[in-house]
Amino acid sequence: MSAAGTSSRGRQFDILTTVLIGVVALLAAVLAVLQSDYGMASSRAAAQAARLEGDASAKIQASSLARDAGLRATQDALAMGMSGIGLSMAGLQGGDATAQSLGDAQTDGGKRLQSAVDESVATSGQSPVDPYTSGLIKAQEDAIAAEVKQQNDAVDEAADTGSRSNRAVLGLSLATLGGVLAGIAAVVRVGRPGWLTLGVAWVLVAATALVAVLTVA
């Protein structure tokens, strides 16, 4: 091979090596942007999912506590009224007017207690309770279900953006490897090992570009 041919090949080799390094720098910059952006999106979605989970859980607990307390008090009022009815019926059967009168009064007492309980429960979550606590107490099942759906969506988003971020890291790893091989090729110079190293480096950079596209797609 002539000296001119060798020089021309050397020139081609240098151009391919330097361009490769430039492409690696560009791809690395793009992948770093993608990795950081998707990483942040994943962190935000995961935090949002945790917040929604906690909020839904608090709403379930708070609204159940308020509802259950009202139901238990209603049970007490009903038990009192039923006890009065029993006493009244026993008085009626036994011809005991006093027992009957006491039973009727007790039944009335049950109704009065129920009225007091209803009046108390009606204040639940009303002013002057702060809006957040009020929202917990007044939470309805459909609203909680909607929040759980939002939470699921946030979890899905965190998983999706997280895997994209991981793909970008893979791309960065490939780009690094390509850059290292380009450096080795530059040291080895023209010759079969040099061309081979440079070829592998270009393949790795092509794979990096593919990973970058897959990260966004």
Added chain:
Amino acid sequence: MEEAPIGLAAGEGASALLAVEAATTEGHAAGEDRSEGDGSQRGVAVLLGAAAIAAALVGALAAGHASDASDAWNSAVRLDLKRATAAVEDIRYIYQAEFPQAVTIMSPRSMAAAYTAAASADPVNAPALALAANGQTNAASAMEQSIALTSDAKYALPNGGVDLARRLADVRNEKPDLVAIDPAIAQAQGDELAAKSRWLLLALVPLGVCGLIGTLAQAFRRSRTPLLALGAALLSVGVIAAVAAEVLA
């Protein structure tokens, strides 16, 4: 504070490039090819070095903001849980501890009222009804001082009920710092920092292209001067974009 190094790097890069271009022009005039080659190669090295420094600084700033954003979001999660735990605990106290006790006291009160009403309407059984009313009243009186919900008149309602909302608000306001927790502030701070980080990261793209242009300038000697100019322009765009993102975003 962290903008200064970027500006410095850009300034150094630009002045070095100007020097290199000046050197290149002089080389042409003198017809000294070797000198021209040395000068333009130095320009490539300066451009690539400046781009690398700028990219490293911008990347570090963006990563710092991204980390702070993540911290802020996690802080919002912690605050949310703290707020929810405090609220649920207060609700549990009112509805599981105080309200059932209040119902236990409301019960004899209701009975006493019913017996008294019956006694006035039934003169025959009035003594027995009055006795029963008295017993219930005594029972209620003995217990009602045990909890604020029934002992404090401000919680009393017209039909014998208790104002659970007012009592809950009072219990909650015993720890106003817990009521004042607002995770939305930390969340908004996180979003703001993330936006800043995102803008900074976008500034990395022209810097990356600048790196590519710099290597092309090295590879293609004949087009080196325009490529160097383009690279310097991209470097300036990247640095200005980064400074703008840091200051304005």
